[in-house]
Amino acid sequence: MAKRELLNFTKQRLKNFIETTLGEPPYRASQIFRWIYQKGVSDFSQMTDLGKTLRGKLDSLFTITPFTIKRILTARDGTLKFLFSLPEGDEIETVLMFYENRITICVSSQVGCPVGCKFCATGMSGFKRNLATYEIVGQIFFAQKYIRKKITNVVFMGMGEPLLNYKNVIDAIHIINDKEGYNIGQRRMTLSTIGIIEGIRELAKERVKPNLAFSIHAPSDRIRDRIVPINKTYPLSRIIPALLEYRKITHRKITLEYVIIKNVNDSPESAEKLGQIARKLRAKVNIIPLNPVSGLGFNPPQDDLVERFAKIVGKSVEVSIRKSKGREIQAACGQLRAEYRLKREALHG
Secondary structure, eight states, X not given: OOOEEGGGOOHHHXXXXXXXXXXXXXXXXXXXXXXXXXXOOOOGGGOTTSXXXXXXXXXXXXXXXXXXEEEEEEOXXXXXXXXXXXXXXXXXXXXXXXXXXXXXXXOOOEEEOSSOOTTOHHHHTOEEEEOOXXXXXXXXXXXXXXXXXXXXXXXXXXXXXXXXXXXXXXXXXXXXXXXXXXXXXXXXXXXXXXXXXXHHHHHTTOSSOOEEEEEOOOSSHHHHHHHOGGGGTSOHHHHHHHHHHXXXXXXXXXXXXXEXXXXXXXXXXXXXXXXXXXXXXXXXXXXXXXXXXXXSOOOOOOHHXXXXXXXXXXXXXXEEXXXXXXXXXXXXXXXXXXXXXHHXXXXXX
């Protein structure tokens, strides 16, 4: 019988398995969680407060994070980018960013991305599959073990659209939030979506809710259709009511993420419209100067234009301009994965 991946189990599911299948008291699940997520142990023989017989059973039934770090790149600002090799040859990238008072990991939720935003490198690599829960939390497991420090914040802003892998992402969020898991509070997690309406509505009902960021990128369906093809399925005219409903149910502030692109969505009129949408949602706005990707044909505006745009948006709403980290190692927003794949494909013809 093939072994199962233990990091796919939430604590409640593991409790049920241990009690019903192994005949052990359910508190053993808490002990196992602490060994894995808080002490970084992946060898059952080292879980010394478990009986020898139980450790043997666990070893015969389960594996822990059976994928590997293939490459690590370090940027001048200290940002780390991990290239993980998954089963069947799939690869994903994960970014670790260091700030004065926090360490943030940007995790991937899919191999590639099905959304295909025209300015994003990940979309160039296409879409292969959803990540399993263990492949999501495993990114944190390996990164935390590598730096030997506690990761304090998690953002679901890596490869993929998290709400198109809903169940596995939610299970990962519960493990990350669990006090005997990574013990990271829900307000220290942020999930970024392109606007998957069904997922937004489901997320509003969850017990553990990360911060929600909506990747709006344009203030009108006309402009958004050009750079975000999925807008034809999920137009702003439908997404905004869903976000208003989310706000009403959760009482949580939403962030509007806006990648600003030269001569596409950087006009004063776009700034005015974006400000109007933000006021309606009582949202804050995060303006992200485009991180250029070779071959896509888009460029960022000049810094002074970005500042003027932000001033117009910020007349009556909270606005910030994101400072990119790790750009020279293709670790910044919108740069994950494609650069490596393009180089590899060029080498092999």
